[in-house]
Amino acid sequence: MNIGSFLLANGLNGLMAIAMLLIGFFVFNVLTPNWDFTDVFKTKGVSGGAVVVAAFLLGLSIVIAAAGF
Numbered sequence: 890m891n892i893g894s895f896l897l898a899n900g901l902n903g904l905m906a907i908a909m910l911l912i913g914f915f916v917f918n919v920l921t922p923n924w925d926f927t928d929v930f931k932t933k934g935v936s937g938g939a940v941v942v943a944a945f946l947l948g949l950s951i952v953i954a955a956a957g958f
Contacts, residue, residue, distance in 0.1 A: 906953050913949045917942075 924938070 906950075909953050910946065910949060913953075914946065917945055
């Protein structure tokens with residue numbers, strides 16, 4: 890395997906991981922319709938809501954990374 894195909898595979902893997910993370914975020918947004926993310930971040934700053942979203946995205950990122958191996 891040459892370096893070009895290796896870099897291409899890694900780039901595509903990274904783009905797919907970002908796409909899966911965004912899809913997971915939008916699914917989470919659909920499953921929690923009464924919770925407006927922009928309102929939470931604008932009015933309350935770093936609050937419990939922000940911590941929940943950060944924990945969700947971090948956990949989802951770990952699952953996506955583990956699925957790649």
